[in-house]
Amino acid sequence: MALKKSDLYSSLWAGADELRGGMDASQYKDYVLTLLFVKYVSDKAKADPDSLVEVPKGGSFDDLVALKGKPDIGEKINVAIRLLADANDLQGVINNADFDDPTKLGEGKAMQDRLTKLIGIFQDLDFSGSRAEGDDLLGDAYEYLMRHFATESGKSKGQFYTPAEVSRVMSQLIGITSSTPKSATVYDPTCGSGSLLLKVADAAPNGLSIYGQEKDNATWALARMNMILHGNETADIRMGDTLVDPKFRSGDTLDTFDFLVANPPFSVKSWTSGLEKEYGRFDGYVRPPEKNGDFAFLLHMIKSLKSTGKGAVILPHGVLFRGNTEATIRRELIKRSYIKGIIGLPANLFYGTGIPACIIVLDKENAQARTGIFMIDASKGFEKDGPKNRLRPRDMHKIVDVFTKQLEVERYSRMVPVSEIADPKNDYNLNIPRYIDSSEPEDIQDLHAHLQGGIPNRDLDALQPYWDAFPSLRASLFRPLRDGYSELDVDKYEVQAAIVGSSEYQAFSASTADAVAGWWVAHREVLESIASTTRPSELIADLGETLLDSFRARPLVDEYGVYEQLMSYWNDVMHDDVALIMSEGWDAAAKPRKTIENKERKLSEVPDLVVGAGRSATKYKMDLVPPALIVARYFSDERAKLDELNDAAEAATQSVDEYVEENAGEDGLLADAMDDDKISKALAVARLRKAKIEDSAGDEVTALTTLVSLYDAEAAAKRAAKEASAALDDATLKQYGKLTTAEVQSLIINEKWGATVARGATSEPSARTHELVSRIRELGERYDETLGALEAEVEALSAKVAEHLATMGVKS
Structure with missing residues (x-):
């Protein structure tokens, strides 16, 4: 059976989250994503002998499965993963999580049980065909888990992930075309887990040559794994502080790239710590302020673009209007015409911060011929998604359409001439509301x-x-x-x-x-x-x-x-x-299948059709063709008849309820048969026997006889409806085979x-x-009502009040 994305995602998250216990999500993700990686490369190696990732003996997911229930499971998992890392030069990438750490996973039996269940979550999954013709089931599952872990990790630890919707928008803003060759380069100097780079590569029909740098060791490891999971094993992802020690350079000269995307950490206050060389990034500009690194990152990115290079960068709105040193840098950037466009985004989109941000689109090609900056205020287009906001498909597509076609839309977008930006009243301030009034x-x-x-x-x-x-x-x-x-x-x-x-x-x-x-x-x-x-x-x-x-x-x-x-x-x-x-x-x-029950993966399917009853019942799931479609096309008459029988059963139940309500009062004919204000058929039959002995011709006997007959009619109606429903279910199941x-x-x-x-x-x-x-x-x-009409109504009401007061002898 093919694995449905919805089932995979929900079961992975539910199972993994339950086993997390008190561990911080930013740490626990390393355990879950490492096992996901091992499972993926193991499955791929089975299906493809020429797989780029070698799975050595003792280092496969099957070897992890063999450890389930063992007292030394944590220690042996570490050994297996280290073997896989050593065989593929992935030391420090996939073996960062310590599976034998009692402070995180519990001691003794607690660790043994938790790791056994954690392996079981992945055991039945099959990723051998994950990247079938462009559909990336595993990569999307990885992204799904990353988004959930980012949501759970809190403000200080969720910056490793850029929301996929924003990444997709950025990938379409930088001018990649169907003729862009795979040799074209894309660079992210603060790549996090690599999601932005992957979205750009996916937007290029021929792929791209990927380069990235990440400061945090654990996040760098996520990026390396992410590249492999998405089929970009040759991506060059390096570790280090981009501002202090840029890894992509020749001597003191920064390497340049065709495309660039980035979501750098906002407003870093310690960016100069350890900085000894500027690598020409600030030549022609003033040095960015020591307590705010936004422009330091932006100038690094501009320096890293080729003369025809294009890029998209996420930065806080403050870069558009803050004064002093930043205003001086901004003025020079505008004069050089490197900024092609600015898109204002909704607040609370990003993990790690709730402040609103913008996308600055850079384009060095023919920059001096540029006479304006295209601005979009997209701040109102989003939906709520838990604690965060999220771009909808309509919001994403509208941003891309409007920007790429340079469409001027009232209260949304316009091409702002540089002359207007440079006007003394604006003084090179790029705050979007100055130029676009998006208010209703x-x-x-x-x-x-x-x-x-x-x-x-x-x-x-x-x-x-x-x-x-x-x-x-x-x-x-x-x-x-x-x-x-x-x-x-x-x-x-x-x-x-x-x-x-x-x-x-x-x-x-x-x-x-x-x-x-x-x-x-x-x-x-x-x-x-x-x-x-x-x-x-x-x-x-x-x-x-x-x-x-x-x-x-x-x-x-x-x-x-x-x-x-x-x-x-x-x-x-x-x-x-x-x-x-x-x-x-x-x-x-289209064939029915029996439902899955997998407690370890927290996957318990609700059946679409149940044939039989009790323990002999068989539960079926129809993944593609719901039973309702079969019934509507082939059994509409039977469905109509069943509806009639169900209506009759409901009417029979209502008759019982109404009769009981009419005769069940304290002095009612059914009072002696009641038990806690309820009366079942069994109680009615038992009381009827006694009542016949006491007074066979009495009103109570008549009432109880009527009630029993109503219960009999209800039972017959329900039985008829149940039999018709079972017959319809059976016929529906058989129809699938035809x-x-x-x-x-x-x-x-x-x-x-x-x-x-x-x-x-x-x-x-x-x-x-x-x-x-x-x-x-x-x-x-x-x-609807004019002031004159309201005054006349008030006057009439006042006269009526005065009349009533006079009647009561009260003088006004």
Whole structure:
């Protein structure tokens, strides 16, 4: 069975996290990721005799499995991993975690049990085909664990990982094209665990030559492992402090690279500690302030770029506007035109800090011809993800689209001329709000409308995108009241019905559905041809881009919102489905399988179908084709009949409950049969026997006889429903064995994927319509009552109060 990403990720994290105990996540990750690495290279060596990583005798994951339950398991794990490290020159990379440390793993039996269970988490996984045609299951699992460990590691220890979403955006901003050769170089001087470098390499169709440096020994080891896990065994990752001892240099001259990406530690206060040489980094600039290393890193990066080099760097917003020495450096950078663009990001994206940051895009090529800096304020586009914020697919794609196409979008982006930046009123300050006002327009209260009634036309004019989509709708909803003001021509509670019922809205909704259907049909052949050679990343990229193209020219609908619907479904369901089909083929992937129960991996699957009852019941999981699809297509009549039987069973239960409630009071006919305000059939039957002896013709006998018959009817109804449900489940299970390949493809492409994507895409126009309805109702209610009408109402109420007081003899 192919391993589903969702199952792998959740089970790995759940199992590993449970075994962590009180150990800090920043330390525990070394144990988990080391075992993941050993498992991966062991599986690859089994599948590929020419694997670049040699797995020696005694140093494989199978050797670790043989240690499960042994008293000296910790010591022997260290020995096995050291053998693997020695065979591949990975000393200090994979053998940093001490598996025989009682202070972290417990003593004696506690350590033995914990390590035995930890090995068991990985034991049943199979990574032999992990990088099948561009789909990196293992590498993504590594990234998933890294993100969770970063989240758990706290502010001071979570800086080893740059969020994947930010990494993907940066990789697409630096100008890599389909013709970029593998010999082109990419450099990250503060590479952490290497995630940024890998995302850039993935963005290059031919790959890139990777170079990186990392100061922290444990994080450097993570980066080395990460490169191997992602198939970049030849990446040159070196250890050391980039500012004090840059490893990529010839003598005192820094090496230069084609591309650069970096997420350096923010505002380092001790960057000059141990610094003896500047390596020409500050030539032509002033030396950065001793208590803040942001510009020291930035100038190192600029010096490390070739004359045509391009880069993207994450820095805190302060570099855009701080004064004194930093203002002097910033002025010189702007004059040299090295800064191509600046993207303001949401706050709380990064592990280790909650402050907002920006991406500074560098480009030395034709710098002197550059007359402006392209700015984007992307600070409002994100979603909450636990304690952090996270860029959504729509946010990422919009940033990349707008930047690469240099699109000016109101309240979002613009090309800012250097002359404007250099103007004395700005004085080379790059703070984005100076140049882009991203705030929403103020919702102005109209005093004349409050006094005299009516809705200001300027508020209606602000809804022009809706009137463009529905040209006659405004005239049908509003009528002129006086110059500059209109009033609703329908009741404010009828606005939604008026909009949805209009012919223009119906046509718009239908054309949206047609656009989605046409786009999906155009890809049907590609979807049917999914096989082991499919590249999932290319498949979803093609689906996403063509969907965006289908909606770019359509009024009212945000194409990135539609794109988000597709990407959310891809990430949640469709990607797992595609991976399954790639691994097993359409027919095998559609077959039911028995559920997995693996306590060590914390993986206990909820069955999709249960056939039989009790201990003889068999539980099935349908990974690709849910039973509901089979039932809907082949057993709709049986489903309808079952629904009727279930309704009848519910009605029978309700009849019992109602009858008991009517007769179970303190003086009720069923009072003597009650037990703690409850009465079962057994209690009713037992009391009926006694009641017949006491008074065979009494009302209690009649009531109990009726109740027993209602219980009998309920039992019969439930039995009929249960038998019909079991028959339907059995028929459904058998139907899987009859499915042809064409039927499987139709069920998945049309009724599972297609229907879901279509619902998501067409929900966007509905959401925008809801916004229009809400706004019109808000305006209608705001100016519904004029000041004069309110004063008249107050006056009438005051007169009524005075009248009541007079009646009571109270003089006002």
